[in-house]
Amino acid sequence: MLPKPTDAELEILQVLWENGPSSVRFVNDQLAERREVGYTTTLKLMQIMHEKGLVVRNTDARSHIYEAAIERDATQRNLLGTFVDNVFSGSAIDLVMQALGNHKASPDELNQIKALIEKMEREE
Amino acid sequence: MLPKPTDAELEILQVLWENGPSSVRFVNDQLAERREVGYTTTLKLMQIMHEKGLVVRNTDARSHIYEAAIERDATQRNLLGTFVDNVFSGSAIDLVMQALGNHKASPDELNQIKALIEKMEREE
DNA sequence: ATTTTTCTACGATTATTTTCGTAGAAAAAT
């Protein structure tokens, strides 16, 4: 089973998920827009992620192209699970209430959630 | 500003939140029910938490009594915020949808959420 | 009164994650 990505690795995965296969240079540029980060740091992390199997890469060209090897949804689900356990003692409902209460959602977003809830009720 | 609790510290806080002011022994016993953990490890962690200001303690008796110095709600909100940023690129709605979709909620829980949503809609 | 248990203090070790620095090859620029 693949290891969970660390925080720094997750940052990199976000870039790959949003932009598709990318070079280290590109990923580093994206990260650098948000915070200071050295090129070799990003490189090293991506190499480690490759060892772990979190990314795959194409080494045909000199500049290697990396691609996420795990799905965004599955990863979020996975991390969410342990987060709920650690922080909300396993109560997903508590988390949902917190998240909702603490966030000004647009009417459209609220409708989305209502739709999902009604779907769940029908499937009961 | 107080630092965020680490995972191990959070485990201890959960015990304190649920049981009120407690000795190291009691906390350690609670933790030990779920996993292997040495007494001095728990002690050391609680001492560090005291240094950080995450807990307060009463040292009148030989066995010191520790109490959470930060509120559960505020802490959950705080941690949830960075989690949403890290894992869901800041989209709380995405997180809510994931959490809901991935969890078989009881009709009662669904009603709770619906009530909250309707309240939010009225306050729009 | 002595032994055993329980407690704190705290340095040191281990594990994990992140960052940095250097070397050398390939490519690009002058």
Added chain:
DNA sequence: ATTTTTCTACGAAAATAATCGTAGAAAAAT
């Protein structure tokens, strides 16, 4: 043709988190 830039590889350091071990005082048990 040389210099400069860009890339990988990779060891090593720094930062952070968690665990452990020992010493000594206080309390409890014998």
